[in-house]
Amino acid sequence: MEEPSKRELVLGIAGLGTVGAGVVKILTGHADLIAARAGMPVRIKAVSARDRSRDRGIDLAGYDWYDNPVDMASDPEINLIVELVGGSDGPALALAKAAIEKGKAFVTANKALIATHGKALATAAVGSGAALRFEAAVAGGIPIIKALGEGLAANEIKVVRGILNGTCNYILTRMEREGLAFADVLADAQRLGYAEADPTFDIDGIDTAHKTAILAALAFGKEPNIASLPTEGIRNIAPVDIEYAKELGYRIKLLGVVQRTDEGIETRVHPAMVPAGAALANVMNATNAVVVEGDFVGQTVYVGAGAGQGPTASAVVADIVDVARCGAGGFAFGIAPESLAPYVPVPVEKHRGTYYIRLRVNDRPGVMADITAALAKEQVSIESMLQRGRAADGGVYIVLTTHETVEAAISSTLNRFTKLECVLETPTMLRIEAF
Numbered sequence: 223m224e225e226p227s228k229r230e231l232v233l234g235i236a237g238l239g240t241v242g243a244g245v246v247k248i249l250t251g252h253a254d255l256i257a258a259r260a261g262m263p264v265r266i267k268a269v270s271a272r273d274r275s276r277d278r279g280i281d282l283a284g285y286d287w288y289d290n291p292v293d294m295a296s297d298p299e300i301n302l303i304v305e306l307v308g309g310s311d312g313p314a315l316a317l318a319k320a321a322i323e324k325g326k327a328f329v330t331a332n333k334a335l336i337a338t339h340g341k342a343l344a345t346a347a348v349g350s351g352a353a354l355r356f357e358a359a360v361a362g363g364i365p366i367i368k369a370l371g372e373g374l375a376a377n378e379i380k381v382v383r384g385i386l387n388g389t390c391n392y393i394l395t396r397m398e399r400e401g402l403a404f405a406d407v408l409a410d411a412q413r414l415g416y417a418e419a420d421p422t423f424d425i426d427g428i429d430t431a432h433k434t435a436i437l438a439a440l441a442f443g444k445e446p447n448i449a450s451l452p453t454e455g456i457r458n459i460a461p462v463d464i465e466y467a468k469e470l471g472y473r474i475k476l477l478g479v480v481q482r483t484d485e486g487i488e489t490r491v492h493p494a495m496v497p498a499g500a501a502l503a504n505v506m507n508a509t510n511a512v513v514v515e516g517d518f519v520g521q522t523v524y525v526g527a528g529a530g531q532g533p534t535a536s537a538v539v540a541d542i543v544d545v546a547r548c549g550a551g552g553f554a555f556g557i558a559p560e561s562l563a564p565y566v567p568v569p570v571e572k573h574r575g576t577y578y579i580r581l582r583v584n585d586r587p588g589v590m591a592d593i594t595a596a597l598a599k600e601q602v603s604i605e606s607m608l609q610r611g612r613a614a615d616g617g618v619y620i621v622l623t624t625h626e627t628v629e630a631a632i633s634s635t636l637n638r639f640t641k642l643e644c645v646l647e648t649p650t651m652l653r654i655e656a657f
């Protein structure tokens with residue numbers, strides 16, 4: 223590696239959005255503290271962003287300006303690149319490759335980049351002796367990468383479960399508290415700036431999938447691979463399901479889960495019924511949380527802000543300090559990159575668990591018999607079943623929970639339900655997460 227100067231760490235920062243401006247604010251506002259903790263001064267030499275004239279609330283006068291962020295990798299003075307451009311490919315990837323190839327430390331908050339190219343970049347970093355760090359890529363200000371890669375290194379991990387997307391948790395919280403429909407809360411969240419103008423990545427679970435793939439690599443040594451990660455978002459969550467969840471003793475949360483099972487390592491992203499007493503059920507609004515179970519340590523819980531200027535920049539600066547202290551020491555994924563095994567997905571049909579199913583049916587004699595017969599044919603055992611009221615059109619909800627079964631049996635049961643003449647709309651199914 224082109225050793226970071228023993229006298230100072232010299233930075234090039236690519237991307238001056240909310241997080242980039244936050245990094246500049248911390249490094250300038252806490253310069254002495256950071257230097258003491260890093261063991262050397264940390265100096266910003268150059269910056270790059272799309273718009274030079276935008277007011278970001280920071281003074282850029284003392285920094286060199288690069289129109290093309292990739293060119294910063296060729297600046298001989300710079301020994302650490304901070305990438306806050308975003309996107310799995312394009313300039314972010316080009317900058318990562320250029321910096322690492324030259325042996326420069328590379329610190330990023332870019333989950334899509336790491337979830338897509340993580341193994342290749344980690345391998346290149348070991349080859350050139352460059353440091354690679356991405357604490358801010360998962361759960362913003364929560365130091366979950368360091369917790370998994372370092373603090374829990376003694377343990378065989380059993381399961382990692384996380385609320386990893388603040389936008390979804392905010393929407394679900396307001397749906398529950400105010401009894402509102404998903405679309406109404408989303409529109410309001412966009413108006414208030416909580417949700418992006420294009421919220422697809424958040425609400426369809428893609429952002430959570432990127433983060434979950436990275437956690438799978440840290441926890442289980444599996445190459446990050448979002449292509450094979452079953453992903454469902456929260457678009458189809460109805461207020462009535464949130465009400466039934468409460469009645470049954472659960473709260474609906476969008477989870478990213480990585481779990482050791484008899485079939486292999488299960489990785490999944492979906493809304494789930496979480497028992498009301500579980501730590502994750504009580505994480506509200508835009509807060510993120512991760513619960514890790516290791517064989518020796520037991521359960522550990524991490525809660526904090528998963529997004530926003532201060533928390534995300536805090537994680538980026540922690541990585542910068544880490545590089546100053548340790549250089550390229552340690553492995554980006556807590557394991558030698560050549561040991562990252564290809565991720566062979568466990569098909570979701572093999573998932574074993576308990577399930578919530580809601581049906582809208584015609585309320586007439588024989589309906590319960592038809593429903594229970596369909597369950598019996600697929601060997602699915604009912605844990606509870608309830609029916610409430612009757613609508614003017616004769617439709618009524620039947621809600622049931624099952625004992626543990628395999629998801630393939632649930633899929634077949636749902637197919638049977640859909641074919642029943644008494645069933646008025648596509649059944650709703652939610653997995654119940656066992657803690």
Ligand code: HSE
Pocket residue numbers: 386387388389390424429528529
């Ligand atoms: N958009 C994400 C969230 C934050 O809503 O939590 C960045 O990953």
